[in-house]
Amino acid sequence: MYQVGNLVKELSDKHGHARESLMPILQAIVQKHNYLTDEAMVEVARELDISAAEVYGTASFYTFLDTQVKGKYVIRVCKTITCSMKGKSDIIQSIEEMLNIKVGETTPDNQFSLIETNCIGWCHKAPAILINDLPFTELTPEKVTEIIKDYMQK
Amino acid sequence: MENKGLNKVDLIFEKIDNHEVLAKGFKMSKDEIIQEILNSGLKGRGGAGFPTGMKWKFTSEAKSPEKYIVCNADEGEPGTFKDREILDRVSNKVHGGMAIAGKAIGAKKGIVYLRGEYRYLLPKLMIELDSFHKMIKKIGYDFEIEYRLGSGAYICGEESALFESIEGKRGEPRNKPPYPTVSGVYGKPTSINNVETLVTAMMIVQHGAKNFIQYGTKDSRGSKVFSVSGDTPTPGIFELELGMTVQQFVNEFGDGDTKAVQVGGASGFCVPRKKFAETIIGFEGVPTGGSMKLFNSSRSMYNVLHNYLEFFTEESCGQCTPCRVGCQQLLKGVEKVKKGEAKSTYLNELMKLADTMKIAAKCGLGQSVGNAFKSIVGNFKEEIIY
Numbered sequence: 001m002y003q004v005g006n007l008v009k010e011l012s013d014k015h016g017h018a019r020e021s022l023m024p025i026l027q028a029i030v031q032k033h034n035y036l037t038d039e040a041m042v043e044v045a046r047e048l049d050i051s052a053a054e055v056y057g058t059a060s061f062y063t064f065l066d067t068q069v070k071g072k073y074v075i076r077v078c079k080t081i082t083c084s085m086k087g088k089s090d091i092i093q094s095i096e097e098m099l100n101i102k103v104g105e106t107t108p109d110n111q112f113s114l115i116e117t118n119c120i121g122w123c124h125k126a127p128a129i130l131i132n133d134l135p136f137t138e139l140t141p142e143k144v145t146e147i148i149k150d151y152m153q154k
Numbered sequence: 155m156e157n158k159g160l161n162k163v164d165l166i167f168e169k170i171d172n173h174e175v176l177a178k179g180f181k182m183s184k185d186e187i188i189q190e191i192l193n194s195g196l197k198g199r200g201g202a203g204f205p206t207g208m209k210w211k212f213t214s215e216a217k218s219p220e221k222y223i224v225c226n227a228d229e230g231e232p233g234t235f236k237d238r239e240i241l242d243r244v245s246n247k248v249h250g251g252m253a254i255a256g257k258a259i260g261a262k263k264g265i266v267y268l269r270g271e272y273r274y275l276l277p278k279l280m281i282e283l284d285s286f287h288k289m290i291k292k293i294g295y296d297f298e299i300e301y302r303l304g305s306g307a308y309i310c311g312e313e314s315a316l317f318e319s320i321e322g323k324r325g326e327p328r329n330k331p332p333y334p335t336v337s338g339v340y341g342k343p344t345s346i347n348n349v350e351t352l353v354t355a356m357m358i359v360q361h362g363a364k365n366f367i368q369y370g371t372k373d374s375r376g377s378k379v380f381s382v383s384g385d386t387p388t389p390g391i392f393e394l395e396l397g398m399t400v401q402q403f404v405n406e407f408g409d410g411d412t413k414a415v416q417v418g419g420a421s422g423f424c425v426p427r428k429k430f431a432e433t434i435i436g437f438e439g440v441p442t443g444g445s446m447k448l449f450n451s452s453r454s455m456y457n458v459l460h461n462y463l464e465f466f467t468e469e470s471c472g473q474c475t476p477c478r479v480g481c482q483q484l485l486k487g488v489e490k491v492k493k494g495e496a497k498s499t500y501l502n503e504l505m506k507l508a509d510t511m512k513i514a515a516k517c518g519l520g521q522s523v524g525n526a527f528k529s530i531v532g533n534f535k536e537e538i539i540y
Contacts, residue, residue, distance in 0.1 A: 022322030123383035
């Protein structure tokens, strides 16, 4: 759990207090803290003068606006057809073994979360994953192991 | 039937002097721009294929001091990745196309809705947008573009869901009418166009409709960027003239063992080998937003269908019953048939359900689930059952 502090106020001053600022504000919180806490969503509701249910309703609609604890690095493995055909399962297995977590879980030190996601637009270079915003493509179990190793040392 | 064969074209990524093309566009009256686009026969490149000139005409005729041009960069259809490449390589042409569209419809504001999966492009796009703003200021034209990001929802590629998302709400499609040309984002008249459509429109201003209609067929003018993936030795992005057959496409991109091509992504159509020669890729045959997936004979079409149905079940916004429940039941249904828990004739019931969804679902997502379902089950029944 993180303390949201002044962040929501700073963000709503930057993006504005109108309803259309909701997505940019929620996205900025997720960029910084990887997921939305209840506290953060209540705070956003207060700043924008809308009900907390509206904020939660919007946030929970979007898969990238997580309302559950997520690690510092969120690994999203594409599971749509081409990635699935080109070895997505091997990639997942490598990551699972390396981090000792299953799909949907977060490491105990809150460094990594592993999830599956729908088409991320790299079918010509399948299999592909996103780690936070960055795409990694044409993966092999060896290649993905190296990538995760780099992230572990960050 | 016209058949143009397979011809590579270089229009979308062609190097141009952006300043010169824009200066030319801004000198044209709004009616001249709209007429030129109407003459070109350009149809939307996102997949739905609505005539772009008509969309601009309707928005231009709407009476409002405030209008918007929205660029739909929420490219989520499985198998398409051309808009990412276009934004990465020629964003100046996307921004330019928006400014020309803005002139045609009377909008001073543009919004690009970029899918969250492409956020990594944003820093570069911001720099390019900044120099674009400086350039049009120099030309003396008042127009501003803003970027808004999606957050991982396929449905936000549906135009009215996209507007809802920009407005800070759940991405649930609206009832139509009113259409966006009357009431779009923030309730204002809006023309919403795909990334590639805007670039193509700009190139039509540059080269003229007369040159553009030399390419393609009567129903599918010009060329189009195709996203090629699956069982192919040459996956990637290719700009091709419209009007080729699936056979000609497979001759170029297949691995020698192609058994089916899924044209238009999960919401598109599956073309089996026996229909390659007779099927034209375009609005007279199988339309596509560019997604072309090849499957060879080692692939199980049951797995393909199952993957698509899982996709739709997860991405359905859940607002209307035909789509929410329909997707779930199609998925459960094929699983039951595969496991032998339901008779193979149960597939006929599921085909009827797919038809019902086409009529009763609120938006394009639910309406098009049946495309893949019916064309895969219809052509590969034995693979679904056994």
